[in-house]
Amino acid sequence: MPKLKEECGVFGIYGHPEAANLTYLGLHALQHRGQESAGIVSSNGTHLFTHREMGLVNDIYTEEVLSKLPGRNAIGHVRYSTTGSSHLKNSQPIVVTYARTELAIAHNGNLTNALTLKEELEQSGAIFQSSTDTEVIVHLIARSKEQSVIKRIIEALMRCKGAYSLLFLSPEFMIATRDPYGFRPLALGKLEDAVVVASETCAFDLIEAEFIREIEPGEILVVSPRGVESFKPFTEVGHKYCVFEFIYFARPDSFMFGRNVYQVRKELGKQLAREQPADADIVVAVPDSGVPAAIGYSEESGLPLELGLLRNHYVGRTFIEPQQSIRNFGVKLKLNAIREVLSGKRVVIVDDSIVRGTTSRKIVKMIRAAGAMEVHMRISSPPMCFSCYYGVDTPIREELIASSLDAEEINKYITSDTLGYLSLEGVMKAVESYKGLDGNEGFCDACFTGNYPVEITDSKVQLKQLQLFDR
Amino acid sequence: MPKLKEECGVFGIYGHPEAANLTYLGLHALQHRGQESAGIVSSNGTHLFTHREMGLVNDIYTEEVLSKLPGRNAIGHVRYSTTGSSHLKNSQPIVVTYARTELAIAHNGNLTNALTLKEELEQSGAIFQSSTDTEVIVHLIARSKEQSVIKRIIEALMRCKGAYSLLFLSPEFMIATRDPYGFRPLALGKLEDAVVVASETCAFDLIEAEFIREIEPGEILVVSPRGVESFKPFTEVGHKYCVFEFIYFARPDSFMFGRNVYQVRKELGKQLAREQPADADIVVAVPDSGVPAAIGYSEESGLPLELGLLRNHYVGRTFIEPQQSIRNFGVKLKLNAIREVLSGKRVVIVDDSIVRGTTSRKIVKMIRAAGAMEVHMRISSPPMCFSCYYGVDTPIREELIASSLDAEEINKYITSDTLGYLSLEGVMKAVESYKGLDGNEGFCDACFTGNYPVEITDSKVQLKQLQLFDR
């Protein structure tokens, strides 16, 4: 139940009479990847049509709005919410006209040399409209001396470092591409004769598209009236899939990096039970993200699974706290402990990760207040010690509790009786349990180990503290 | 996962400096009882202040809105959503001025002689503003010849038949009352020196109020500057608690009719496993309402519980269906089946009830499409054969699938391999497992048996088809 926010989710479809309509459904299925804003750009073969707005997909896209997004091709984007830079101007897809060419771009990930490139571009007169790193790509494309748009895009991407799963839409074509390391997912599917791409396969399920394969790291897939063409202009490097997609971000029903997310997550719970057993009476999940691991933990340990924490799904963005102090107010709005279940019990609480530790502390206190005799916190991932620069909105390192406290100190802070993390080896075992890694395949574990596969060109502090280029 | 809608939830607080603020939080905790509209009326001891709006509690009550609801006393109401009569004028609390007295009223339940009373009142010149049965009570109070408001209220209630858990607020007092049968719940609590009442105890948990006892059937509790007084002017009758609150409506973390809802629901699942075992590999719940029974079924049967159906909680009110036919569109927006979990398995699906059968049919098909070898539907309640006239918005009898088909025919219709309902005796056993029924205690099971404890004076067809008095 971390406060981490995924950057975004993307969806695209080429060659279907209901392109905008299906994009809206695809984005609905990807809503968990970003609830701040949503955007759709459609193409009728001649022009692009855009509608972006702050809010949830289902609130934004009415029949009237969708009717103004004509054409057989469309891409869409959902974006996460943070305080600083949640302005409409930062929402995506970005649409620009340069030299009479219309181009839309939707981005999941994060460039690590965006500030450096931006400064260089501004020196030579570029005017930026948003504070997103994505706009840098657009300016690089506009300034390329290449004639064909595809060559311009390749030239621009050659200069970009970091994580990106990108969709481009022009009146003529759609392009889907993924950075050489493949940090963020991007799946390819088909619906009748239409080509479909999405951050996660759950979007395919809803519209009944068929999953074909993942867009490969370093691949540029061009879909145009000439058909589908694949380019691999980048030097090959070892893949670095984001392991946190498995631990927390992705929807359990998605199939990603060759595995089903729910099953990986349940396996993490089983492995956790093996590594971190507990002498307890019941297993309780922190809903919703802790549920799969809790099922695994219960199954492996033989301890019964109980619904000891209930989630209220009506929680909106802001809530007015009464002046009279309610203990653990923020958590209480979302979770309630069931006294009759917990009272007098030794309880294992299963969650997927601990970020700042404040929420875990509140949950432990809430469970104890409901009468639990012992509280054993079990986390289905290793201590998170490092910030992510590849598209996950982790806080700066200083705010990560595991960057300064060891497990025993964290146990004291969150006031649990015992605290057990899953080891990195345990994570990898769980991931591999469903499919062995092939030679080139690997995971990015920088948030646990600090081993950053791609150099962070921009100053880290700048990047994290300044919310990118936003004032 | 029924399409049934609870009528409403009510909340009241008397004698707290943050009355409106806490009412808003209380309504948030009761949001599951009605998502159509919400209203709060506060009292500063001299006047009443009202804010009602269509929508969710958290969207309606901003800091600015709450600042216009001053005073130490307040009552609130959430209302369900149906197509016909979802107008603001039907939202509650209703506030009226009669003979210079201001009075607000919030109602959970349904009168069974409202149309009859309304016609009589209109004959003598009464002008109705809404199409709710609640307004009838207001007119009866206004026309009473009694001097004191409390006597007027008693006189009015004497003429009302059916189900009601009511809150009244005047500038001087708050009144909480429950009909003699006690169909709908109403709990009493305290928060420091303030008196608190709510449809369910989960509202107390959020604001950290202490649960004291339930308002008794037939009790009229008057809270005023003179303190708390209890009146019981009605002839005592055997209690008839709504058993469907346990099966579906109430929140699992609420304590109601002397029991914890989650534990009753889990026990229903255990009983179901005993009565309706299945030769299967895994147990899967229809989330969220089927989860507790599925946990019980898994525990009792020894079959492992798996997350085979995933719920998308971002679903809003309306959704634009694409023209290209998506199989089982409506269900797909809410639920997705996880292929990797279900493929090749013999699956027990646990749900709490079947209303029209259409949703169950779609779920069965969705599970089969995900590769399940066998689908065994298990329902933790008996066949629902009769409409409710006591505050649950069931469809007319003709639309209830169990009113015309027997279990085997329903099994065929929903295309499951086997279908098993829990028996009424099984329900009662589960209910009693946590607390024996005392002499006067009993449950209303009219939706299963057709034994209506209170006569339906108004024509049933009128009541159901005309959405009460709405045109």
Place this chain on the structure above:
Amino acid sequence: MPKLKEECGVFGIYGHPEAANLTYLGLHALQHRGQESAGIVSSNGTHLFTHREMGLVNDIYTEEVLSKLPGRNAIGHVRYSTTGSSHLKNSQPIVVTYARTELAIAHNGNLTNALTLKEELEQSGAIFQSSTDTEVIVHLIARSKEQSVIKRIIEALMRCKGAYSLLFLSPEFMIATRDPYGFRPLALGKLEDAVVVASETCAFDLIEAEFIREIEPGEILVVSPRGVESFKPFTEVGHKYCVFEFIYFARPDSFMFGRNVYQVRKELGKQLAREQPADADIVVAVPDSGVPAAIGYSEESGLPLELGLLRNHYVGRTFIEPQQSIRNFGVKLKLNAIREVLSGKRVVIVDDSIVRGTTSRKIVKMIRAAGAMEVHMRISSPPMCFSCYYGVDTPIREELIASSLDAEEINKYITSDTLGYLSLEGVMKAVESYKGLDGNEGFCDACFTGNYPVEITDSKVQLKQLQLFDR
């Protein structure tokens, strides 16, 4: 340029396929009679359909809104704005259902025994929803023992005292009626086969309806499928047309009480020039209401008319005043003086009335600041010394400057060099100059003389200070 507000304007049409659409246009032409809220009720012969909203007619009635107001009959209402009671619930037409009959009512005027009747009705159990006097009529109708609606209406009106021009709409008929004194105007017209009624004839001009005659004082005109029937159930009394409609309220292009408003107003200016000449260089109007009288004054006096004050028509309801003091801020937003016109000149300023004197004072100062050598204020009506209780929203007597100061003292207060009012005889001469008064015809001049034709049953102070029944 008074701060007086007319109560309202009404419009009705019976028997036209575009009833709601034409009502919206009619209300647009009557917008000057009330800018607070507007409402239209249409009838399709079976049911009534309503849309009321705060704001201007043109902002409220979009194509979508109008499409939800079907049928061949409709009535509409515009209402004025005051601070206290400008709530949507007070907007009109009021629509009620009593004993299965739907009835809408739109009212221009003011009852003088409304509070007395309301108290009596509340004693016997009536519940009021609004704070308007109009709702009293509705309750009287609902409680009548008569069978036919028309007899009920007559019985109800027999109990009402004061000023009313009323429109009723039921699914079957439209009724237009005017109190026996005829305080407020109400004109009858036709558009092809449809019957049209409106507060002023300018509404007929816009929709190209033909003016037939005025609804007579004391007349009840019933328009139904049986045709048009006229009833005169009241004892005849001498007519008392509101003279202030001529002086200020009505639109100059309307034909009212047998005269054209502009021509009466210009004649008032001529008469003013005869009674109150001035030794000056130029005549300047306070726009817009002072323009016709200024034209008359200029023509009669031979002094040239100049545009010395310019009006900004973009002024909305509220304006944020800067903290730095701007002299005469409120007036400056609406009016600007043209220095090049006024500088060094002896100026006659023509306005229609002085209410509190504060605006006149600001105008005089503004004209002097623009360089005028002398300022001679000329008012085309007598000193306003008394409040109106017949539908004009004058302030309480104490706030009327002429209730405590004589003309010379007012001259000092507003800092003009000379001040001249038109005499009551002069007003009557101007009114008669276009048409002699017949035997039964006369004007209500209570605001100048205190001769109230109809007794004020309700306490005057209550009426004025309590904004009717509003808290």
Place this chain on the structure above:
Amino acid sequence: MPKLKEECGVFGIYGHPEAANLTYLGLHALQHRGQESAGIVSSNGTHLFTHREMGLVNDIYTEEVLSKLPGRNAIGHVRYSTTGSSHLKNSQPIVVTYARTELAIAHNGNLTNALTLKEELEQSGAIFQSSTDTEVIVHLIARSKEQSVIKRIIEALMRCKGAYSLLFLSPEFMIATRDPYGFRPLALGKLEDAVVVASETCAFDLIEAEFIREIEPGEILVVSPRGVESFKPFTEVGHKYCVFEFIYFARPDSFMFGRNVYQVRKELGKQLAREQPADADIVVAVPDSGVPAAIGYSEESGLPLELGLLRNHYVGRTFIEPQQSIRNFGVKLKLNAIREVLSGKRVVIVDDSIVRGTTSRKIVKMIRAAGAMEVHMRISSPPMCFSCYYGVDTPIREELIASSLDAEEINKYITSDTLGYLSLEGVMKAVESYKGLDGNEGFCDACFTGNYPVEITDSKVQLKQLQLFDR
């Protein structure tokens, strides 16, 4: 009463604690120059703060909005409304960040080589966000190699041709500049220690600022903490003030190009009476713009001025026309003829210009329908034969009735008895009557003569038909 729309109005203030508040009032006074959108950018010395919105100034700038525009310096802009390109993205002031510098720009006028410059900029990679010519200036500034912003601005303006009165705001300074010909007005004033600039002096009157002088054609005025500095980097050319500001656009109470607008306009009417007398009974103005000339015509001719046409000021943007045909619907919403004034009369109608002729035709017909015996149309400007490319939104030449018909043919088309235009010599006489032209002073009369002072580099047809760069 032309359908011409002025491009815009600008306002700026430097060094006042209520900068945004006063800018909002200044824009209110300039509202007649653009009703489509309004924007304010304020500066607190470190950052710029922006609020732009579609709509009227008074609707947009609430207290809450203004509170988010801190600082002692601000500029504002109102923009006109046309169908094609009325998007928020085209509203002004434009705010950009280039190379870490924030800059806002507000523009009244029109560049004549914008398309040419834009194409060139796009070729080298510039990305445009809006379809306004103003953005071209921004890109030129961003790409300048100069170090100081002022030098960058001068370099950019050196490349721009056409009409511009511009305001720039950076965190440090405000710049006001006017193109060398001075097509559009720009006035300089002061309010205590603050420097104020505005398109028209009527904005100074409202906030009680003192008019000092006009910003001179070709002048660049820099206001910064160092004080006020004036630069004149351009080669001097003969001035070309827009004569149509006098004839129609400017507010009558403004002082512009050394004259008071109302007095010039009245003199145009006098001159018109001399050149184009009429044998008639009364003079009637087309309100509001025709009023000053009608006053002059009446005074010079001795014919009495009458209010024969009344204007409804509540007309909003769109109006739903009923299906039943109302003759001259569009004009009727705004104007109504007073039958009692016009009937049987020989009428002189005074208007300021004829653009397409359709409105004049409707007015003539309306006056005849009200009973006029003869209708003599008199226009206080010469036939408009050519489009404007310097900031007035005239239609393309083909739509100007005088581009293809001579005066006698137009007379026939609009169905007047006689039609008389004022000669260009007459216009100049009126303009000079209040102040002789000095050597360098002159007026742009291109709309009458086709003598365009500045070359139109971009294709004229493109410019007019494509609504600049908008798709």
